[in-house]
Amino acid sequence: MGYTIAEKILLAHTDLKFIKPGEFIEARVDLALGNDITAPIAIEEFKKAGFTRVFDKNKVVLVPDHFAPAKDLRSANQCKILADFAKEQKIKNYFEVGCMGVEHALLPEVGLTIPGDLIIGADSHTCTYGALGCYSTGIGSTDLARAYVDGKIWLKVPPSVKFVYKGKLSKWVGGKDLILYTIGKIGVDGAIYKAMEFSGPVIRSLGMDDRLAMSNMAIEAGGRAGIIEPDEITKKFVAQFKRKGKFYKSDNDAVYEKIYDWDVSGLEPQVACPHLPSNVKGVSVLKDIKLDQVVIGSCTNGRLTDLRIAAKILKGKKIKFGLKLIVIPATQKIYSDCVKEGLAEIFVKAGGVFETPSCGPCLGGHMGILADGEAALATTNRNFLGRMGSPKSFVYLSNPAVAAASAITGKITHPDKV
Amino acid sequence: MIIKGKVHKFGEDINTDDIISAKYLVSTDAKELGSHCMESISPDFAKKVQTGDIIVAGRNFGCGSSREHAPLAVKGCGVRAVVAKSFAAIFFRNAINIGLPFLESPETDNINDGDILEIDLGSGIIKNLTQGKVYKTEPFPRFLQDIVEDGGLMNYIKEKDKHNV
Numbered sequence: 102m103g104y105t106i107a108e109k110i111l112l113a114h115t116d117l118k119f120i121k122p123g124e125f126i127e128a129r130v131d132l133a134l135g136n137d138i139t140a141p142i143a144i145e146e147f148k149k150a151g152f153t154r155v156f157d158k159n160k161v162v163l164v165p166d167h168f169a170p171a172k173d174l175r176s177a178n179q180c181k182i183l184a185d186f187a188k189e190q191k192i193k194n195y196f197e198v199g200c201m202g203v204e205h206a207l208l209p210e211v212g213l214t215i216p217g218d219l220i221i222g223a224d225s226h227t228c229t230y231g232a233l234g235c236y237s238t239g240i241g242s243t244d245l246a247r248a249y250v251d252g253k254i255w256l257k258v259p260p261s262v263k264f265v266y267k268g269k270l271s272k273w274v275g276g277k278d279l280i281l282y283t284i285g286k287i288g289v290d291g292a293i294y295k296a297m298e299f300s301g302p303v304i305r306s307l308g309m310d311d312r313l314a315m316s317n318m319a320i321e322a323g324g325r326a327g328i329i330e331p332d333e334i335t336k337k338f339v340a341q342f343k344r345k346g347k348f349y350k351s352d353n354d355a356v357y358e359k360i361y362d363w364d365v366s367g368l369e370p371q372v373a374c375p376h377l378p379s380n381v382k383g384v385s386v387l388k389d390i391k392l393d394q395v396v397i398g399s400c401t402n403g404r405l406t407d408l409r410i411a412a413k414i415l416k417g418k419k420i421k422f423g424l425k426l427i428v429i430p431a432t433q434k435i436y437s438d439c440v441k442e443g444l445a446e447i448f449v450k451a452g453g454v455f456e457t458p459s460c461g462p463c464l465g466g467h468m469g470i471l472a473d474g475e476a477a478l479a480t481t482n483r484n485f486l487g488r489m490g491s492p493k494s495f496v497y498l499s500n501p502a503v504a505a506a507s508a509i510t511g512k513i514t515h516p517d518k519v
Numbered sequence: 520m521i522i523k524g525k526v527h528k529f530g531e532d533i534n535t536d537d538i539i540s541a542k543y544l545v546s547t548d549a550k551e552l553g554s555h556c557m558e559s560i561s562p563d564f565a566k567k568v569q570t571g572d573i574i575v576a577g578r579n580f581g582c583g584s585s586r587e588h589a590p591l592a593v594k595g596c597g598v599r600a601v602v603a604k605s606f607a608a609i610f611f612r613n614a615i616n617i618g619l620p621f622l623e624s625p626e627t628d629n630i631n632d633g634d635i636l637e638i639d640l641g642s643g644i645i646k647n648l649t650q651g652k653v654y655k656t657e658p659f660p661r662f663l664q665d666i667v668e669d670g671g672l673m674n675y676i677k678e679k680d681k682h683n684v
C-alpha cells in the first residue's frame with residue numbers, strides 16, 4: 102500500500118518503519134514558528150518547566166506580526182518578550198519591525214520553508230507552506246514550548262483527502278476562489294483532522310502566490326494541512342535558496358479517505374458572506390451589498406501578485422467617497438516592490454491608505470477596526486462574528502480583484518463591471 | 520476523575536473568536552481571559568458561569584485560530600469540562616496540552632441548558648442527572664490520557680522516560 106505526500110513527510114521525520122492514519126507519532130520538526138500572541142505563552146511555559154536552552158537556535162523562528170508595530174503598551178510588552186528571548190537564545194530568525202512581515206508570507210520569501218519540511222507554527226495558518234510541498238500545521242503555544250525543548254511534536258497521522266480541479270479558470274479567478282469554493286462545498290469542518298491535497302491540471306497551472314493563498318485556508322475547512330505536490334513551479338521558486346529540499350509525490354496506490362473531482366470551468370469569483378468562510382456565493386449573486394471598508398492584504402492575499410491585480414483595477418480610478426480602502430503589503434520586500442513598481446502610488450491616488458506590514462485588521466488587531474454596523478470586504482481568511490472589530494459588524498471575503506473593484510463602486514462588484 | 524456541574528449550552532462551529540476575542544490577546548492570564556469568555560456571542564456568560572460548570576456544544580467546537588488563550592479562557596472562567604459533538608483539531612490538542620478535560624458525544628442535542636451532568640473522565644460516561652439519562656463516550660487513547668494525567672504536555676515531557684516514548 103502506498104503513501105500520500107503527507108504520510109511520506111511525516112514518516113521521514115520519525116524513526117518508524119511504517120505509519121498509518123490514526124496513529125499517534127512523535128515527529129522531529131524542521132522549524133518551530135511563534136508570533137507575538139502565541140510565543141509569549143510558549144516562552145513562559147518553557148521557562149516555568151525549568152528549561153534553559155532551545156533545542157536548535159536555527160530552527161526557531163519568532164515573528165512579531167499580529168499586533169506589531171506595537172499597537173499599545175501591552176502588545177509592546179508581548180513583542181519585547183520575543184525580542185528578549187531571541188537575544189538570550191541567539192535566535193537569528195527573529196524578525197524585528199523593519200524586517201518583519203506577516204509570518205506566512207515572510208517565511209517562504211526568505212527560504213525558511215523548503216519542500217519536504219515538517220513545520221509547526223503556533224498560528225493556525227501555518228498550513229500555508231503546504232503550497233511548497235511541506236507538511237506544515239498549526240499547533241498551540243504549549244506544543245511550541247515542547248518543541249523548544251526537544252524539537253519534537255506529538256501528532257495523530259491524519260487521513261488524506263484529495264481535491265482534483267479540472268477545466269479552465271475564468272478571468273479574475275484564482276487560488277482564493279478555488280479554496281473558497283472548496284470550503285463552501287465541504288463546510289468549515291469538511292476536512293476536520295484531515296490532510297488536504299490539492300491537485301489536478303488547474304493547480305498545476307497556478308503560480309506560487311495563488312497556491313499559497315489556497316493552502317493558507319485549508320484550516321478554514323478544519324484541515325491539518327493543505328498540500329500541493331511540488332513541481333517545476335516549486336523548483337523555480339526554491340531555486341533562489343540554498344536548501345532545495347525533497348520533492349515528495351503521492352504514490353499511485355496511496356490511500357485517500359475521499360477524492361473530490363471538480364470541473365471548475367466557468368467558476369466566477371467567490372465571496373464568503375458573514376459569518377463563516379463556508380457561507381460562499383458567486384460574486385454576481387450578491388446584489389447591493391454596501392461596504393464601509395475594503396482590506397487588501399494578509400497572509401492569504403497580501404503578496405505581490407495580489408497587489409498587482411488590485412492596482413491594475415484601481416489604476417487611474419477613485420474609490421467610492423466615504424469608503425475606507427486599506428492596503429497592507431504582507432512583507433517589507435513586497436512593500437518595497439510596490440513602491441518600485443508604482444503600485445503604492447496607485448493605491449494612494451485612488452484614495453486608499455498603504456500601510457506597513459502587519460496582520461492588522463484581519464484579526465481585529467489594529468489599523469482598520471470595524472465599528473458597529475459596518476461592513477467590510479477583505480482578502481483575508483476569516484469572517485467570524487466580530488473578527489475585524491465590533492460583534493455588530495460584517496466581514497465578506499474575496500480575492501484581490503473583487504476587493505479592488507468593490508472599493509471603486511462601494512458595493513460588492515464583479516471586476517468586469519469596473 | 521469525576522466532574523459535576525451545570526450545563527451552558529452553545530451551538531455548532533463555536534470558533535476561537537467567539538471563545539475569546541482577539542482584542543484580549545494582549546494577556547496570557549487565564550483569569551483575565553476567562554472574564555471575557557464567549558463575550559461576543561453571550562455577553563453575560565462570564566458573569567453567570569460558576570466554577571465547576573460544563574460547556575455543551577455542537578460540531579467543530581473551537582474552530583479557527585491556534586490561540587491557546589481559547590482553552591485558557593474556558594478554564595479561567597471556571598468551566599471544568601467541555602462536551603461537544605466534535606472538536607477542531609488545534610483546540611483539541613491545546614485542551615489536552617493544558618489539561619482541560621473534554622469529551623466527544625453525539626448526544627449533545629439532547630442535553631439542555633441548565634441540566635446537571637456528572638462526567639467520569641476515566642470511563643467516558645456522562646450522567647445527565649436532570650434527565651436521568653446516561654451517555655457513553657470513547658475514553659481518550661492511552662497516549663493522551665498520559666498527558667492529561669501528568670497535568671499537561673510540559674510535565675509529560677519532563678516525565679517522558681517513564682512512558683517509554
